[in-house]
Amino acid sequence: MSPRAAVQARLRELAGGLLRGRRVDVFLGFRKSGIPFRARPVAFHDAEDTESLVWNSFCSHSLAAYLRDWFPVGGAAGAAATVRVGLAVKPCDARAALRLVAEGVVPRDGLFLIGIRCSGMLDRRRAEAALGRREALGAGENDGGDIRVVVDDGSEVTLPRSPLLHRVCRECREREPQGCEVVLDGADGPVDEAPAGRGPAAALSEEEVRRRVAAELARCLGCGACRSVCPLFDEEAWTGCGPVEDRAGLHAERFHHLAGRCTSCGACDRACPAGVDTLFLVRPTPAGRCPVEPAAGRNGAPSAPGGPSP
Numbered sequence: 115m116s117p118r119a120a121v122q123a124r125l126r127e128l129a130g131g132l133l134r135g136r137r138v139d140v141f142l143g144f145r146k147s148g149i150p151f152r153a154r155p156v157a158f159h160d161a162e163d164t165e166s167l168v169w170n171s172f173c174s175h176s177l178a179a180y181l182r183d184w185f186p187v188g189g190a191a192g193a194a195a196t197v198r199v200g201l202a203v204k205p206c207d208a209r210a211a212l213r214l215v216a217e218g219v220v221p222r223d224g225l226f227l228i229g230i231r232c233s234g235m236l237d238r239r240r241a242e243a244a245l246g247r248r249e250a251l252g253a254g255e256n257d258g259g260d261i262r263v264v265v266d267d268g269s270e271v272t273l274p275r276s277p278l279l280h281r282v283c284r285e286c287r288e289r290e291p292q293g294c295e296v297v298l299d300g301a302d303g304p305v306d307e308a309p310a311g312r313g314p315a316a317a318l319s320e321e322e323v324r325r326r327v328a329a330e331l332a333r334c335l336g337c338g339a340c341r342s343v344c345p346l347f348d349e350e351a352w353t354g355c356g357p358v359e360d361r362a363g364l365h366a367e368r369f370h371h372l373a374g375r376c377t378s379c380g381a382c383d384r385a386c387p388a389g390v391d392t393l394f395l396v397r398p399t400p401a402g403r404c405p406v407e408p409a410a411g412r413n414g415a416p417s418a419p420g421g422p423s424p
């Protein structure tokens with residue numbers, strides 16, 4: 115059995131054992147999706163069903179984003195959990211889950227975290243671009259981690275995995291899940307360096323940040339997907355500083371809500387249909403300010419870096 119297959123088999127075994135032994139009421143994991151380059155998040159309730167659990171480079175969703183649904187009344191200090199949720203987590207997902215614990219949203223004794231060492235998740239847009247005019251009908255991984263794709267002429271194409279990783283994963287240097295009950299070794303080697311042209315806001319001048327923010331806002335569609343998928347953004351607590359089509363307002367709100375809390379999981383970046391660098395917009399300027407000024411940037415107009423961060 116390959117190391118990749120062994121991790122998946124062990125994950126199935128652990129998840130099934132947790133459900134069978136009633137140590138958790140539900141286990142959040144992934145199942146194969148009918149859509150190429152994706153895996154489907156699933157809440158497993160029966161141990162037998164965990165035989166369909168998968169773990170591969172397509173498991174990019176943050177399962178921590180579903181935790182608010184399972185703990186709607188939060189994890190008040192000292193209160194015992196009324197539901198126990200197991201979940202498979204990448205290092206960034208573990209950080210988000212534990213952040214929710216620290217903030218009293220989720221009780222720690224309500225979680226069983228199975229951490230999986232990570233060497234990055236695939237960016238389906240890169241994979242689709244690598245296929246050119248060919249359309250993917252199905253995709254999987256081979257034992258070495260490269261991507262096997264059945265394309266529309268019936269042939270099979272193998273794409274090297276590393277260049278297809280999401281840009282956030284290529285920058286990530288924290289591959290080891292922390293604070294988990296169990297850690298599985300899912301890593302399979304180094305990834306490429308971060309792509310050129312992207313870097314932390316702190317490495318840029320205020321003027322460069324201003325130009326970059328203007329370019330990002332000009333691409334933004336105001337759909338709010340970056341906000342909805344964030345495991346740490348509480349949609350109910352934040353009804354918004356303005357309409358979602360106020361793109362500068364939306365991103366100023368994201369910044370202020372996520373300042374000092376963002377775990378760099380990249381869920382926002384992956385969800386954005388317009389390719390906006392959503393992480394850049396939640397990072398402070400070199401002077402420690404919000405990069406977006408909503409009042410000057412209504413309806414996505416380019417705006418100057420705004421007031422001081424909280």
Ligand code: SF4
Binds near residue numbers: 372377
């Ligand atoms: S802002 Fe983006 S990268 Fe940060 S925690 Fe939210 S989804 Fe993850």
Ligand code: SF4
Binds near residue numbers: 333336338389392
């Ligand atoms: S940054 Fe992307 S995901 Fe967020 S509102 Fe704009 S278009 Fe939508």
